[in-house]
Amino acid sequence: MRAIPTLKISISGVRGVIGESLTPTLLTRFAQAFGTYVGLGTIVIGRDPRTSGEMVKQAVIAGLLSSGCRVIDVGMCPVPTIQLLVRHHRAHGGIAITASHNPAEWNALKFIGGDGLFLNSGKAREMLDIYHQGEYSKVAGVEMREVEEMPGAANLHIQKIFDVLGPLPQSAKPLRVVLDACNGAGSLVGPKLLERLGVEVIPINVTPNGLFPRPAEPLAENLGDLCAAVKEHGANIGFAQDMDADRLAIVSEQGIPIGEDYTLVLATLYVLGKELGSVVANLSSSSVLQEVARRFDCPLFLTRIGEVNVTEEMQKENAVIGGEGNGGVIYPRINFARDSLTGMALVLHLLAETGQTITELVNSFPTFSLIKEKLVCPSNKISAVLRMLRHEYAEYPLDVRDGVKVMLPNGWFLVRGSNTEPIIRVTAEATNEATASEIIAGVYGQVQACIDS
Amino acid sequence: MKPLKIGITGVRGIVGQTFTPEVAVGFSQAFGTYLDGGRILVCRDTRASGPMVRAATIAGLLAAGCEVIDLGISPTPSLQLAVTWLKADGGIAITAGHNPSQWNALKFVRGDGLYLNPTQAEELLDIFHQGEFAKATWDQIVPAIQHEDPIAHHIELLKYVFDVEAIRHRQLKVAIDCCNGACSLLMPRWLREIGCEVLAINDDPTATFPHAPEPKPQNMAQLGAVVKAGRADIGFAHDADGERLGIVTELGQPLSEELTFALATRIRLQQKTGNVVTNISTTGAIEQIAATYEGTVVRTPVGQTYISEGMIEVNSVLGGEGSGGVTVPELHLTHDSAAAVGLILEGLARDGRPVSKLVEELPQLTMLKHNFPVDPSRLYSVLQNFRVSVEREQLTCDLTDGIRVVLPEGWVHVRASNTESMIRLIVEADETRSAQNLLDWARDRLNR
Numbered sequence: 001m002r003a004i005p006t007l008k009i010s011i012s013g014v015r016g017v018i019g020e021s022l023t024p025t026l027l028t029r030f031a032q033a034f035g036t037y038v039g040l041g042t043i044v045i046g047r048d049p050r051t052s053g054e055m056v057k058q059a060v061i062a063g064l065l066s067s068g069c070r071v072i073d074v075g076m077c078p079v080p081t082i083q084l085l086v087r088h089h090r091a092h093g094g095i096a097i098t099a100s101h102n103p104a105e106w107n108a109l110k111f112i113g114g115d116g117l118f119l120n121s122g123k124a125r126e127m128l129d130i131y132h133q134g135e136y137s138k139v140a141g142v143e144m145r146e147v148e149e150m151p152g153a154a155n156l157h158i159q160k161i162f163d164v165l166g167p168l169p170q171s172a173k174p175l176r177v178v179l180d181a182c183n184g185a186g187s188l189v190g191p192k193l194l195e196r197l198g199v200e201v202i203p204i205n206v207t208p209n210g211l212f213p214r215p216a217e218p219l220a221e222n223l224g225d226l227c228a229a230v231k232e233h234g235a236n237i238g239f240a241q242d243m244d245a246d247r248l249a250i251v252s253e254q255g256i257p258i259g260e261d262y263t264l265v266l267a268t269l270y271v272l273g274k275e276l277g278s279v280v281a282n283l284s285s286s287s288v289l290q291e292v293a294r295r296f297d298c299p300l301f302l303t304r305i306g307e308v309n310v311t312e313e314m315q316k317e318n319a320v321i322g323g324e325g326n327g328g329v330i331y332p333r334i335n336f337a338r339d340s341l342t343g344m345a346l347v348l349h350l351l352a353e354t355g356q357t358i359t360e361l362v363n364s365f366p367t368f369s370l371i372k373e374k375l376v377c378p379s380n381k382i383s384a385v386l387r388m389l390r391h392e393y394a395e396y397p398l399d400v401r402d403g404v405k406v407m408l409p410n411g412w413f414l415v416r417g418s419n420t421e422p423i424i425r426v427t428a429e430a431t432n433e434a435t436a437s438e439i440i441a442g443v444y445g446q447v448q449a450c451i452d453s
Numbered sequence: 454m455k456p457l458k459i460g461i462t463g464v465r466g467i468v469g470q471t472f473t474p475e476v477a478v479g480f481s482q483a484f485g486t487y488l489d490g491g492r493i494l495v496c497r498d499t500r501a502s503g504p505m506v507r508a509a510t511i512a513g514l515l516a517a518g519c520e521v522i523d524l525g526i527s528p529t530p531s532l533q534l535a536v537t538w539l540k541a542d543g544g545i546a547i548t549a550g551h552n553p554s555q556w557n558a559l560k561f562v563r564g565d566g567l568y569l570n571p572t573q574a575e576e577l578l579d580i581f582h583q584g585e586f587a588k589a590t591w592d593q594i595v596p597a598i599q600h601e602d603p604i605a606h607h608i609e610l611l612k613y614v615f616d617v618e619a620i621r622h623r624q625l626k627v628a629i630d631c632c633n634g635a636c637s638l639l640m641p642r643w644l645r646e647i648g649c650e651v652l653a654i655n656d657d658p659t660a661t662f663p664h665a666p667e668p669k670p671q672n673m674a675q676l677g678a679v680v681k682a683g684r685a686d687i688g689f690a691h692d693a694d695g696e697r698l699g700i701v702t703e704l705g706q707p708l709s710e711e712l713t714f715a716l717a718t719r720i721r722l723q724q725k726t727g728n729v730v731t732n733i734s735t736t737g738a739i740e741q742i743a744a745t746y747e748g749t750v751v752r753t754p755v756g757q758t759y760i761s762e763g764m765i766e767v768n769s770v771l772g773g774e775g776s777g778g779v780t781v782p783e784l785h786l787t788h789d790s791a792a793a794v795g796l797i798l799e800g801l802a803r804d805g806r807p808v809s810k811l812v813e814e815l816p817q818l819t820m821l822k823h824n825f826p827v828d829p830s831r832l833y834s835v836l837q838n839f840r841v842s843v844e845r846e847q848l849t850c851d852l853t854d855g856i857r858v859v860l861p862e863g864w865v866h867v868r869a870s871n872t873e874s875m876i877r878l879i880v881e882a883d884e885t886r887s888a889q890n891l892l893d894w895a896r897d898r899l900n901r
Contacts, residue, residue, distance in 0.1 A: 017591075018588075018590060018591040019590035019593075024478045024482065024509075024513050025478050025482075028474040028512065029475065050591065051591050051592060051595070052594050054515065054596035054597065055511075055516050056512075058508040058511040058515065058597075059478065059513075061505075062505050062506070062508035062509035065505035066469075066505050104592070138469045138473070140469035140555060141467070141468025141469050141472070141505075141555050142501050142661065143469075143501065144501045144504065145501070146504050147508075210591075
């Protein structure tokens, strides 16, 4: 089989493997292209704790300074914090240095516009055109500036959350929380936020040294340590973040992962309980979210996958809450970004105010089973796979805005190529696990056969 | 011609035009590849483009798997001393030295603290051009370490090498112009520590260059005024990274940069005689001074690296160039304006007379310099034609670097510049009229 290339330049940014494709020259060129794209403005940069982060950051700083930008370096901090700071400083843009859930050898640049949102596909294409054209703006050396370092930027984020949501209601016994930060960008700020909210925190994996204590995606199979710690300490809840602290997964008081898609469900339950309004999620989100919206009689809008698609739709619909089924909660009163810190604060408020356990809250919804699979797929095969599915399932209602989503009588499935890795993702949901497994097994086989052909 | 110069002195260019982040990243990767990883020191002078070039350099070195120690703003000689002190495998000094502020450059230092020699520089260039660099994997990359005070070590060694007690005893008042360069952090501190009263101007490393950083008389008027007004015993002008030195006498008179090395030679040979190494376009006064003290002079091509290599070869007591660079081998084998200051203050302290008297005793020669731009494609043929016409007159050409001809009234040196597309013509004679004649003689033969 042909080697799968390790460099992925797409509208989601540029991503690659350190020591192979993601070279300092490539990075410094991308930073110049971005600097050229935004003009002579202020750019906020920050990184996750990957070991290559410092190398990548220096290459980015060189490129931005060369193109005449003023650079504010917030150091190691969560991606949503960088997005928040772009707005706070009225900057012209931001660059987040993180390969989010990719393994340790990867790193990436994600580009943020002056509104704190990731560049949408149109803007990202304009920026990519500048990159490929290779003619970047250059200021004279005598006009270049020093980088402005701003450590402790995350305190501002904590303050914002606290200002909007306030402390948890007083109770005789404070909530006990286990936090697994995956040694990620949330390692230092997460425990601080939780203490500020007045809960008892038991932190694990909060050493941001660039070594991954577990695979970074907060999927059930990666949360063994957290589940054990929740049981051991008799905690009310366990939180798991990913490397860049945008996604959040929850473990119940029984030490059982409730599934990433329930994070947005619980956050939405709390927010709609306070304030009615539109909800926005991507089209791979769980049907449970539909149930929550229905419970409050609020509209739910489904968008293409990708944070910026959700945030743009949220602005358009003036939504009160939104996010993605992978544990990304977007609460616009705090931050127009998937924000695990905001997510934790919302869910803790829900727990404290309802007095219910996580298990009770989850059980109050009809059960659905959501299963996700992925297959390695060369990018040139993706469109053939999608064409095959559109043809095979032509008799059912289809949503083809992003990959192919098929509404079957007993559930639904979605097949789409990843923006960030050479893989195809298959998601299926049904009212019980057997049906969901059956759906996904059938589709998986069809897709694999198509890739191999 | 595009002003990017990739050569044995490193890579230099105008930032915002040819000296891009890619160039700095690529050369740093090449240098890291050349040294096969290892510990590398990085320093910079105070140019506004310094932070950009520093970031690019650190990115390239980290990507190539180097352990980077960042010395921040520091004179290049301080880095060269720190290389051996911190047991590093090499260093990169980010500085365009005496070039104006729009320039910047990378200068490559080996594990012994000296610049790459021409052969090594060519090896580095070959790696750069080949473009295949060592790539560290994610688990081999360690963040750069910031060094708090690399200059303390430099000062400690300076105090060890020079007669600090004699200087302290003389209670000298010294004016310095640091050109807001890296010496702002070194010179006032080192002079105060040895008991001098310091009148410092342009010693703010966050400010821009107040004048061109080349320590020539036309850039030393302000220092001259400070020396006079402050009744200082001497004034010293520094370039941006602490290699070249210019001198103002106690009368406020700026001296030609040629006299820095001449004065240093006189002081040094008076202390201890031996071999002196200089380049072939430096003043002939050096031979006359050496003759007085029974020393000998060895001439090399123009450039710091040739002086260093020559000094090792002949085990010399002093090296230097007419541009104002002085090398005191007890400290290290590289130009160091702080060392030049130490040597001259030591000489002043021991002699007891004012500096203008010492200068008066130096041979009084007239040197004239003339530069003219030549299309890069014609540089070689212009020099070749000059050589042919000189040899037709039965004169001998010294081809150490360019063409040097000795005539009854003095000497003529013609060479292509290392940094710009121009021919440098230098003549020297006992008196102005003869020097003018030599200049005309050479111009005639160059224009033919």
